[in-house]
Amino acid sequence: MIEAIPTQFIIIFVGLLAVMAFVGLNAIVLVYLERKVAGFIHRRPGPYEVGPPCFPHGILQPFADGLKLVGKQLFTPRGADSILFWLAPMISIAPAIVCFIVIPFGPHLQIVNTNVGLVLILAFTGINVLALCLAGWASQNKYGLIGAARDISQGVAYEIPLLLVVLSVVFMTGTFNLFDIADGQGAWPWQWYIFYQPLAFIIFFICALAETNRNPFDLPEAESELTAGFHTEYSGMGFACFFLAEYAYMVVASCIIAILFLGGFQGPVLPGGWWFLAKVYVLLLIMIWIRWTFPRVRFDQLLNICWKWLIPLAVLNLLITLAVIAI
């Protein structure tokens, strides 16, 4: 019976495991990175003393965080819809893992090479919105509800310029295949699409921040307004799932930006995987940097930025791209 299972399924299964490990590892690194970078920006050392002295610079901090989250009591608030309440964090994290399957981490490091990779990522990242609003709604908390409402309008609005910008790149390359898109760019920075599509890069980056609910667009969980927004009522692993998902989507967004605009695994001298990782982490660092620097925008401003600026600009960018291609 085992030989009946096609090799591709085995690859996918092993790949999924690898991806989960990758997501977990990334989360660990990012938690540490976020704390340390925040500390650097705040001019303080950040986590410093966790565990015995053989682990300097608080390097065990993410593990301590994880342990704390795992050890916490799972708590379902009274009146909450318990099934949906606990389904939501899972819905949030699962699609994030699926997204990693089609990402080409290197010239030979891709689990599934499909022609519709880009669409797959766009489709599965869209599910996160649903998870967040389910969480907000099911927790029977007014802050959660407002957070969910904010998340929907934000997620739906920013998906539009995002798709338009992706379309411009797709029109340039003529494919949805992530590997081909990355492969189409040269090894040197001036051969990357960021030089052909600078506006698209900026729009995509802003939209990615908004879609991943990162500051300055972290309105669904704006803690000074809505305590914690949609995850107000979550404790322990429920919260950890959202937390993991947020980091996972950050990584996905960075991967996509790296592939679409920064040449993916392309780069001189070093092997592709390292280039890809370096690009992704530079983007992640920029995201963290932005988070600790800017105040939060207001909700109507957030939507105004999208509808009045990003969408027209994205359309304009698309038209210019089309014109250039047609010529």
Added chain:
Amino acid sequence: MENLEYERLAWALLYGHIAIIVIGGFITVLSQNLVRALVGLIMTLFGVAGLFFLMAAPFIALMQILIYVGAVSVLIFFAIMLTSAWPGGDESGTISVRKIIFAGLAAIAPAIFLGMAAILKPPPSFLIPDEIEVGILGRFFLEDFILPFELISLLLTVAMAGAVVLAFEMRRKK
């Protein structure tokens, strides 16, 4: 031989997806809670997307997820949150037998039609269906079927405008 194994797997997957669709459908219909019903609907939509995958149409499957799960059901969710519908509302209450019969008939009727169509004019079946390229699909829409395609978009625009008008009207009444 290998094809046969594939086919067995395909059947298993097919029934699995059908089960997902049916269960999702029942959740949608029978759930007292609108949001749970919506979750059932999403489950159904995922099942349908899986069927598209099985038919080697991953693009359409992903579009199904992107548009229906990612956009339409989110909008439905928004609508549910905006309207104050709760289990004590006018939708709840005991259901009369007549209603159940009518509902059953309404559910069976399309099934009979589709089933008859499938039996009378069975579509050609392939062991391993071909994947159609996205480009061909696009050309299909924009060349052969341009008129229906555009009409659908017109319909959607009209529906959207209508929804906005209705919403404004309701607001004015208050």
Added chain:
Amino acid sequence: MNLDLRLDTSGDFYARKFQPTKREDTLILNMGPQHPSTHGVLRIILEIDGEYILRAEPVLGYIHRMHEKMAEVMSYPQYLPNPARTDYLHGLAWNWAHVAAVERLMGLEVPERAEYIRVITCELNRITSHLLWWGAYLLDLGAFTPIMYAFDDRERIQDILQRITGSRLTYCYYRFGGVSNDIDDRFIEETRKQCSRMKPRFKMFKDLVTDNFILRKRVEEIGEIPADTCRKYGATGPVLRGSGVPYDVRRAEPYSVYDRFDFNIPSYDTCDAMGRYLVRMDEMQESIKIIEQALDTLPEGDYIMPKAPKKPKPPAGDVYFALEGARGKIGFHLVSDGDKSPYRLKLRAPGFSNLSLFSEVSEGVLIADAVSILGSLDLVIP
């Protein structure tokens, strides 16, 4: 599961008193008493329509400690540590208000050096208060970093004050007729160093934060309080000066030695949160100006009256003493019957009057703006 959160008839006394209006699609939201942006235990009941606030009603009293009653059962010296607790950020001003009210009632002549010391320490305390406000306000607006920068300076000032006053937050430094401790050269040197350190910092704060595009969008034209509304509600301090009225008790009814210093009273007639923000930023610089002048002209002499009464028994009568705290006008209404404890003491907390504006100003604004307005009022809930 009840989706209709509006028909939530449970709730406490205040929620029941806060009747929803006749509109159907509104939501009653409790902000606080434990909420990140209310800084302490303020609670605001909001009626919201989507993201817009229809009505807001602050509920307070969660940590009201009845200082007025305490004053009636304590003797004057026993009550000395209390006033600073009413405003933990600008404790020295309250401490000052208390001792000054008693001094006025008794007609005590405070030595000049003591007055200078009071001015210097009180202004230092004002800077720490404004710095904390600055950091916390930006935290409300979602910027995490500035509070760390603010605390950097604040901690240094607190170190300076700690050596002299013995405490870091709830000071009890002033005594009837002077201060408890003389300042020394080290204090003067450290204060001068801190003053010169802070001047370029303000420029950095401006470049880094005040000129930030997103911040400006969040505070400009938000929470406009016309000067007349301030008058009707008795709002004072930066709230009033942010509405274009250059009223400062230090200038209007000069107490202590403030009339000898040259300082401006910043005021902005934009009336919005930005105006209040800028007033406070400018005020810190003015405070530094005052401190430097005071250090330059610090007279020699006693730091406390030679015959300062240990157990004052002011004559019968009443006195109203007002001074300018970081949050506005602090008032002490002291009624004495000639005994060793006050007959009646009424504290006028500036935050009390300033907060009562909130329900009027926050009508029809977004929740995010309400947070911004609430922050810009700079409240310490007594």
Added chain:
Amino acid sequence: MSEENAKPEKAPDKEKEVKKKEEPQVPKYTGYDYDCFLAPQELLKAVTKLDHADFFLEDVSCVDMQEGFQVVYHFDRFSQPGRVVLRVMISRENPEIPSIYDIFPGAAWHERECFDFFGVRFTGHPNLIPLLLDPEHQGPPPLLKEETALKDLNQLYPDRVHTPVSPDSEEFVKEINNCSNQKSRNQS
């Protein structure tokens, strides 16, 4: 006291009088530029006048004494600083006083505070519910004094005129228009 009609008596300027007498038992500094007693029914009229003269409400406080409650209103002015204090005596048995909410909405909370701590009822107040106290608070208001501890007006405010002034009187109008801290409030 509260029932007495206001006599438009020519009250001598208290501050000057204090200075003349040089009595050691009387505080030299009060912080007030104009200090007057009012009859409860004339409070609103006086407050309206203060409103027109651009005063702002600093504080509403209350003092419990033998004659009853003395509700004290402090007013000050931004443009030409000078503190005016209005004192209104009301009886202990029926502690009612008109609310000045309609003129100074900022008084709402001060009045609620007085209601909390003394049980003074402000008629016409839109929302006279506990502000600082626990709404389930049992027993007498916390700031009421015991019978034995009460002092009377002469003990608390020696050498002051306790006769109500009419807000229509020339003196009142003159004082509120001219009062400024230049006269008596050199605080330092």
